[in-house]
Amino acid sequence: MRNTRALAAAGAAVAVLGVAAPAAVADGGRVPNPSNIVAMPSVIARGGQLTITVDGCPHGGHATSNAFPRTDLTPVHSANDTARGTATIHHDARPGPYDITVHCSGRSLTRPAAFTVIGGVRGGIGGSSTTGATPADMAIGGSLVAAAVVGSGVFWMRRRAEKRI
Secondary structure, eight states, rough: OOHHHHHHHHHHHHHHHHHHHHHHHTHHHSSOOOOEEESSSSSSTTTTTTEEESSSTTTEEEESSSSSEEEEEEOOOOOOOEEEEEEEEEEEEOSEEEEEEEEEEEEEEEEEEEEEEOOOOOOTTOOOOOSSOHHHHHHHHHHHHHHHHHHHHHHHHHHHHHOOO
């Protein structure tokens, strides 16, 4: 009974090595492993283009994130077996940090908070992103209206007094 189990375990190990060996030989004896995910720029506005570079991805692959659609990575032949791709950030992406997950040669790697999406600026109003009047604006406006009413009343009362003389 022991020999049967040992033989089955040895057979399974040989099968696993037999499946992995062609991939290792095809890549110079080493199995590619994605590493060093770089997203440039690290802070980007909605609708912008993000360049993703990954080392250890000689045959290309793809990158995914909640901020952009699946993006293909194409090989860039260099010493680090680099792959690169360009992703366009969704126009409705929420501001904040986002992860990138890269899939290369059957392996995956995730870089948490790889880049940050910022909200757009509303042009023409001085870059302000708030809407409506603040309490300070209301207080200043109310004071100006009150001063105008008092000033008009004083002016009207003086004009009326001059007519009687």
